[in-house]
Amino acid sequence: MKLLKIKDNSQQKKDVFSHIGKLVGKIADKTLEQLEHEGVFIFPEIVKDAEDISRDQMILQSVNDTYRSGNVMGVLGCGDERLIIESRFCGEGEDYFFQYLLDKVLDFPNIVDLESDANQDNRLFNFLLFLFPYYLKTAMRKGLFKKYICHRYNDAHVKGTIDVARHIEKNIPFIGNVAYSQREFSFDNSLMELVRHTIEFIKRKPYGNNLLIKVKDEVKLVIDATPGYEPYDRQKIIEQNKKNTVRHAYFREYLALQRLCLLILRHQKHQIGSGSRQIYGILFDGAWLWEEYINSLVEDIFYHPMNKSGKGAQRLFNRNVGLIYPDFISRNSEARVIADAKYKPIDNIGNRDYLQVLAYMFRFDAKAGYYLYPEAEGSGDLKLWMNRGSTYEANVTPRDDISITKHGLKIPMDVWDYASFIAKMKISEQEFIYIFST
Known part of the structure; x- marks a missing residue:
């Protein structure tokens, strides 16, 4: 197997990718939307109204004689070539930070073993299996599919x-x-039967019952709704779902669940990645994971509008004009604070990022804004005061009442196992949220 590991938000010479040239040729300068259509599983699914993850975002973007990676992490393959995109906070061993995000946001078991080169396809398959409870719970918030x-x-x-x-x-x-x-x-239709077949398949795995216990109520509803289930009908159900995908926009969560179930069941039949021309894999949006993780830390201090579900939508103007979704709006209305989660290095936060947060601050009469980003150096906050005046009158001076602060959460790098990483992250988290509780 030809394997290459790179990190998110990094830049590498094109020569580094020479031994996986076939795979790179199929993914370079292609958008997430294009890769999704070609069989790569994107988490979360391509969201047409999301701000942090763009359908035009590229996995590898050509910049002169280099390739630049973006905010995504995961595994891609084509034939005997594999590309692993780790978090930029991964040291020489395992990617503890990526595992920690998956654990905190999706309640993933500890499966991120990036040293197991010979087992990459199994690890990819495990990613798909461990996403199933999340997608099942999300879809069934709409009720059983009928x-x-x-x-x-x-x-x-x-x-x-x-x-x-x-x-x-x-x-x-x-x-x-x-x-x-x-x-x-x-309720007993081809889609619910497909979900039932996936549940029964996962049950037979050594960790299956522990995985499904997280969604035991949803599993019971599916089982009760599919009295016509027969194990030997699996291939027929797979073919029916391949031909009849969910089309109604209201049930887009079921479309994502349907696609995941097909990937799981067809992977078992060695149909994913078959042939030397097909690309496959799974990619996680680091920006989305980071934002949801930050929300788990500050949810008692901030409101968290969510553009994916339409929850907490705000408007810039009257007459329902100017839909916006600030990442975080402080619950304290007397001294309002706007915060924006950014999964990018501190030096990459600028230009459009400034304009976006300042617009949100103006809309909510906030005097303070924050960028919440991950960093490894442990450097102090960078506080920027807004200017007043104009260069034309040569009277530009910083104001003392409106500021934006780049506030980093230190990610431990010098750790020897996952348990020590978690212990150090707990300390970093306490230091991170202390500024909002004073």
């Missing part, structure tokens, strides 16, 4: 369309029954 199913009957209680050919075949001589078919709105 659709029209054509059922065929042969009895005396005719309610639908008579099937003449089948009636002649089954009811000659006539004994009182009539063959007919009827469309009925049912």
Whole structure:
């Protein structure tokens, strides 16, 4: 296997990628949306209204004689070539920071073993399996998926369309029954059967029951809703779902769940990544993971509007104009603070980032804004005071009432195992949120 590991938000010479040239040729300068259409699983799914993750974002972007990586982490493959994108806070060993984000946001088991080069496909498969509870819970917030199913009957209680050919075949001589078919709105449909097959497949894994216990109520609902489940129908159910994907926008969470279930069940049949021309893999949006992780730390201090679910939407102007989703709005309305989570190095925060937060501050009458970013050096906060005046009048001076602060959370690098990483992260988290509690 030809393997290359790189880090997010980094730049490498193109020569470094020469031994995985076939894979790089298929992903370089392609957007996340294009890669998703080609079979790569993107988490969270491509969101058309998200600000932090753009459908135009590239995994590897050509910059002269180098490739620059973005905010995503994960595994990509093509034939015998693999590319692993680690977090930039990964040391020489395992990527504890990436694992920590997955653990805090998605309740992932500890599976990130980046040293196991020979087991990359299994690790990719585990990523898919461990995402299942999250997608199942998210989809079923909309309730059980229901659709029209054509059922065929042969009895005396005719309610639908008579099937003449089948009636002649089954009811000659006539004994009182009539063959007919009827469309009925049912929970026991091909999509729910696909979810059921995935549940039964995961149950047979050594860690399956521990994984599904997190969504035991949802699992019970699926099992109760699929009395027609038969283990030997798996391939038929897979084919039905491949041909009939969820189309209604209201059920887009079920579309994501359907796609994940197909990947899990088809991977078992060695259909993912088959052939030397197909690219496959799973990519996690570091910006989304970072924002949700920060929310877990400051949710008692800040409101957290979420553009993916439409929760907490704000408007810049009256007449419902100017939809915005600030990352964080302080609950203290007397001394309002706006904060923006940025999964990028401190030197990359600027230009459009400044304009965005200042617009939010102006909208909510906030005098203080913060950029919340991860950093490894442990440097102090950088506080920037807004200017007043103009260069034309040569009277530019800093104000003393409006400021933006770049506030970093220190990520431990000098650790020897995951337990020590967690212990040091707890200390960093306490220091990080202390500024908002004083």
